[in-house]
Amino acid sequence: MPNQSKSPMKRKAKMYIAGLAGLGLIVLVSIYNCTSSESRQANGQKCFFCDFAHRRQGPPPVLEVETAEYVIFKDKYPAAKHHYLAIPKEHFDSLKALNKSHVGLVRRMEQGMMEFLRSKDVDPKEAIVGFHLPPFISVRHLHLHGIYPPADMSFGNRISFMPSFWFKKSNDAILDLEGRDL
Numbered sequence: 001m002p003n004q005s006k007s008p009m010k011r012k013a014k015m016y017i018a019g020l021a022g023l024g025l026i027v028l029v030s031i032y033n034c035t036s037s038e039s040r041q042a043n044g045q046k047c048f049f050c051d052f053a054h055r056r057q058g059p060p061p062v063l064e065v066e067t068a069e070y071v072i073f074k075d076k077y078p079a080a081k082h083h084y085l086a087i088p089k090e091h092f093d094s095l096k097a098l099n100k101s102h103v104g105l106v107r108r109m110e111q112g113m114m115e116f117l118r119s120k121d122v123d124p125k126e127a128i129v130g131f132h133l134p135p136f137i138s139v140r141h142l143h144l145h146g147i148y149p150p151a152d153m154s155f156g157n158r159i160s161f162m163p164s165f166w167f168k169k170s171n172d173a174i175l176d177l178e179g180r181d182l
């Protein structure tokens with residue numbers, strides 16, 4: 001009996017791994033495609049997030065938090081019950097555009113996100129807080145994700161938001177910036 005149940009289990013594990021690899025690829029490709037279609041936002045061109053942060057256009061945005069430096073609002077396509085974005089008012093394409101002089105800004109954005117999550121009765125240690133890395137960014141304006149609970153997330157989103165070469169947790173991003181030149 002134990003021998004009989006072993007091989008289907010193995011097969012299941014193999015199928016699971018194959019599925020994981022396949023899904024990962026699909027997610028990467030879809031993130032990449034999304035990036036290419038929105039790349040016009042770079043180089044001082046029109047940026048939706050800049051307009052949003054400065055309340056420049058359209059209906060007044062619903063901002064959960066606003067400081068002189070950054071705003072926090074709900075993600076339009078939430079990956080879980082709680083999914084917020086913190087974006088600086090100043091335009092930066094992504095983490096790649098930052099250097100050591102921006103460590104303070106990123107720390108304060110992270111701190112703001114953590115405080116906001118706490119105000120929603122979310123333990124920030126249990127949340128996913130981090131940045132996508134180019135070219136896997138959906139919008140070319142630096143944005144910090146805060147997501148909870150991870151258990152709510154679809155399989156594709158778990159891959160999209162897992163620490164990897166396409167997603168960096170905020171504390172790793174800060175360590176990385178601290179190591180850069182001014």
Ligand SMILES: *[C@@H]1O[C@H](CO)[C@@H](O)[C@H](O)[C@H]1NC(C)=O
Pocket residue numbers: 098099100101181182
């Ligand atoms: C670092 O960022 C600051 C502020 O944006 C900028 O003035 C400076 O030139 C940057 N340094 C490098 C090496 O890019």
Ligand SMILES: [Zn+2]
Pocket residue numbers: 047048049050051090091092140141
């Ligand atoms: Zn912008």
Ligand SMILES: [Zn+2]
Pocket residue numbers: 131132137138139143145
């Ligand atoms: Zn993102």
